[in-house]
Amino acid sequence: MTTSVPASTKASSVAGENPGLRIGTAPDSWGVWFPEDPKQIPWERFLDEVVKAGYTWIELGPYGYLPTDANQLEDELGKRGLKLSAGTVFTGFHKGEEQWKRAWDQALDVAGLASKLGAEHLVVIPDLWRSDATSEVLEARTLDDEKWAKLAAGHDRLGKALLEEFGMKQQFHSHADSHIGTTREVLRFLEETDARYTNLCLDTGHFAYYGGDNVKLIEQHPERIGYLHLKQVDPTLLFDVLKNDTPFAEAVAQGIMIEPPHGIPDLAPIIEAVSKIDSEIFAIVEQDMYGCDIDYPFPIAERTRKHIFGCTHFARVN
Template sequence: MVAKIGIGPDSWGVWFPDEPGQVQWQDFLDQVVAAGYEWIEAGPFGYLPTDPTVIRDELNSRGLNIIATTVMDGHLENPDDWPRIEKRTLEAGEFGASMDAKYLVLIDDVYLDLHSGERICSSALENDSWNRLIDSVNRVATITKEKFGIPLTIHPNAETHIETESHLELILEQTDPDLVSLCVDTGHLAYTGGDPVSFIRNHHNRVSYLHLKDIDGQILEDVRTNNLPMVRATEMGVFREPPGGLVDFKELADVLNDIGYGGWATVEQDMYKPALDVPFAIAKRTREYLKEVGMG
């Protein structure tokens, strides 16, 4: 079996719904098609038009489909953030259901500011705070399933409270497998010291979705040596296109074949404010490379 390969706005440096200098959504869709993809993630809620009629016509005219919507709108352990998280879950869930999305991806908010790299809150949670995080995950999962019939998948992200293999293992232990699965991001897991290929092999029964990116090992070493935030690391190119980085994509393709993975995998070449002529070439090369290694 092979994965169904998509790509997201993140591969064009889109981190926010609206930011000066980022690629216009129409150009993003056109370049996705030209690079050889048929599936996309919606990206930050509001980047693509949220009127289902408008975006459906735009997608249909290009032969594109949406894999997932994303919620990354608050710290899951913070009760004060819950109203915002719930509101965005309802918005993203309704939009995803109207687009026949396969997943809703939940990401905890960052503890270092995405613009400045300055600290927002502690990087570690006490037991009570972690338990509140788990409660929020379960509440979001219940909403997405009961209201929209969309599975929830948890995405590990560097500089959040769900970033390491140990965090993901706790998520697996403390959540209902009928409600919560994992979206393993190969780059973010490697960035935080994990082995994404082994993790997928060992926990494949709870892995429903993948984000694909590679890591430049030398840049990562410099980032760790100098204690740099992820926004600076991204500007330096720590997230790189495959192959040649820390993630063995040929081994990953073998593992996916061994476990019979036939789900979706989204290319996410994390960049921040790249030159507008850079992302397309990377997206096209990555699509061809994934075909070469038999991933999809």
């Protein structure tokens, strides 16, 4: 069976040019999960350390962490030479029609801000069946057919509205402790959604969390890969986490997302496989480290960037 290749890739291949993916980072790599938390690094210091670590592209992070005034944020990023790749919202479309207002209200804020700074992507994370704040079990771990239909329809509706209103692309992020995490669940999600409106932010760590093969998914569904989050899982700790049914937030505190190159999957083959699809795709380092000391993330961020640029030629800063 042959796989179609986007025109942009064909053009690059003919010209013999493939600059590689744009590598960036995110507030998550500095332990930021919430708009306000006294233990989190101040946003000014975060931006300064991003520059010092050698990155140009960043994500918005939780709405309200970075300045929400577009002019102020543009000034703060501009004076540091930083650019915005995406924002993030959270959805629970499987729960019912009332979830539309919640999702769109977030989109009006996040996409409204991010699009003004040139970002073209909105990363969408599904609600977890187990709280990442309290570890409380909130609902069943799996969806029935009716809830699957609601979830898929909601995301296609959101993706269409984002394109029409903001010119932004929806990139769905499978997640540990969510209803979309295993390979089968991700594949079903792709089958039930429309590629015109809903594609993947493939998070390499979260997909590997449940044993997913990132490169295989990329090669089998290249047309559905719109964005990357780069992270690695500690393969030794992972078996304990799964055996003991450890909540994701507790697993993060134990160091389940580990500094590259000490975990899985290898990042170079993933970056190279995606760069063959479209070298304009972003690859954003996003190492979950919520709850860490504020002095802890910077050296890891710097070493991670050096590792990525040292393990593959298909990576670029801009």
